[in-house]
Amino acid sequence: MRCEEVRGRLDEWVEGALGERQKEAVAAHLAGCDDCRAEARELEALLAAAADLPREIRPPRELWAGIDARLGDEPSPMVVPLAARRGPRRAGLPAWAMVAAALALVVVTAAVTTILTRNYDEAVALKLRRAGESAPPTAARDEDVPGADEARFLAASQELLAGLEAQDLSPETMEIVRRNLEVIDAAIAELQVALDRDPGNGELTRMLLATYQRKIDLLEQAARSGEG
């Protein structure tokens, strides 16, 4: 057997899928050919490594809330008897839409707080101005998103706003959300300053993302508190 032929059969060889005669022929060749033997070893190592890969990887973000919100509709909770209040529920977006919008929004802006406090136009104007500026090299910064995403940003902002209004959160809840968003945004600002000093620092990037995640969690929690 020639090297070329053997290499064409290595896939089956390492899986033990060759017939007896071919197996012997390949084995004989490998015994005398260092290159092909090395190739076979490499392949075996690859397959062993593939079989050893972890079966489970935790998603970097909590996904359940987004799933839960999309599962089949439940009857309105405050209703007894059940049939009595089949009328239209509050208009607006379901919670998952709000969360999706919030997610899109934190991607392009850190202005969620501003929007929550209803200075919506200001926030949009600010972001649109900044979107036109040149982007610093840091990963995971909102400025990375090209200016062409303005329309998407606007849409996302409006969805978020509409979502929150539809949730009909009490002023007390909004106040809690606002206070905690301030805490989170202060942390994000500090991390961004640190990242500007050390843009390649993966640990800082990870912390920044984890802090963004807190923000999304908080908005999700707020969304849940407004449901039902």
Next chain:
Amino acid sequence: MNDRVDSIPGGPDVQGSDLVRRAQGGDRAAFRRLYEDHVGRVYALCLRLTGDPEDAMERTQDVFVRAWGNLGSFRGEAAFATWLHRLAVNVVLTDRRSAGRRERRAEAAAVMSPRYEPAPRAGLALDLERAIAALPPGARAVFVLYDVEGYRHDEIAEMTGIATGTSKAQLHRARKLLREALS
């Protein structure tokens, strides 16, 4: 080879089937337990099939939403893990056909997602994950399904709609590319 697909990490089967039964009856808490038990497996599969964490998270959510909707059709002949796993393959690969549309959406989301940085592990595993993510989609799907997940070529052909021969050829190509990438 398929026993790897069947094994359910993190829970005895009896408990699992009880959860499935309860979830089929509309019990969301039970379904959440199923989610907790299986999300690691589903996400790992979606991540390797898509090569992109943000996309994989979206697909993972789709899988569970779809699973909830289809629970009624789960008859319990196969293990729930197997059923869910196939559903996941279906969701990811079917969706890949319309990937173009989603790419633009994913691009914004990717900004805030860490680039695919698997948890720190031994060097080879880490490099392998990266190399898999960098494979062309067709080769990646076959490699993940065959060499990582343990499906047979005929099963892959059935799930993905390609010919068995194509599956074998893609596998050969994937293994070759991976060895090159890792050497």
Next chain:
Amino acid sequence: MNGQVRFSRGGLVALALCVLAAVGLTSTRSVAQGRVERGLAASADATIRIYNLSGSTSISGWDRDSVAVVAELEPGAGRFYMAGHEAIKLGVEPPTAGTTAGSARLEIRVPRGSVVWVKAADASIEVDGVEGGLDLYSVSGSVRVRGAPATVRAESMEGAIWIEARTPWLRAKTASGSIDLAGEVSDLAATSVSGTIRVVAARQARARIESVTGEVIVSGRPTRGGAWEIETHSGAVTLALAPDTDAEIDVHTFGGEVRSTLGRVLNRRTDDLAGSDWSIMAGAGGTSMTVRTFKAPVTIRPAR
């Protein structure tokens, strides 16, 4: 209403006594605009969804296939309702959706194996002796859990969460409320923005604690083989562990000060830009504890 059951006189008296004991016999506050006592047959593993926005909801498991409720409603609290068998909904429907002018106090007995879901605004939630899954949500009320539930998810934006339970799975989340966790929990995650998180380490196989500015305090003796991850932005982290704890503790901080008087410091590296990394070996190791902070002090010491 189908499946409604009448209580025996003795049962009612016992129940009333329980409620009175809980409410406090000396209370001079005029409660009950309305007092409602209701019972309903339920399956042993019923799913029970409970809504009570304002006041308190107290739930305990019992060994009967029924749900029993004593509700004390202030004026303006709304109307009490309950229906179902396998899936039961009960609670107080406010006069206008989402807001209440008065509070309600609910004392609820549920089959021990029930799956219980509770939603509150400023009402406190208390659960004891329920062995199914628990999903408990309050905005500003406190959440307390005791017993051995199958799973626990407890969330409050501003209220304190207090859990002492034996459960395989626990998720606790607050914004500014504090979280206190004790008991045997194999898979634990606690998250806050600014609230303090206190955890007594025991048999956790996995524990993840995350906060932005909230303080994190872990005490007790983590069981060998567990994996702990603790991360804060600026919330101080204290590990006050049993002196004979076996753990490898890795600390990474960008700007915080690290102090350790537990075990041996194996490695210590400080870099102006990258921050400092400490590796500490307590006892023979075997439990992995990782602490990451941006700028918070980290203290590792033997429990006093």
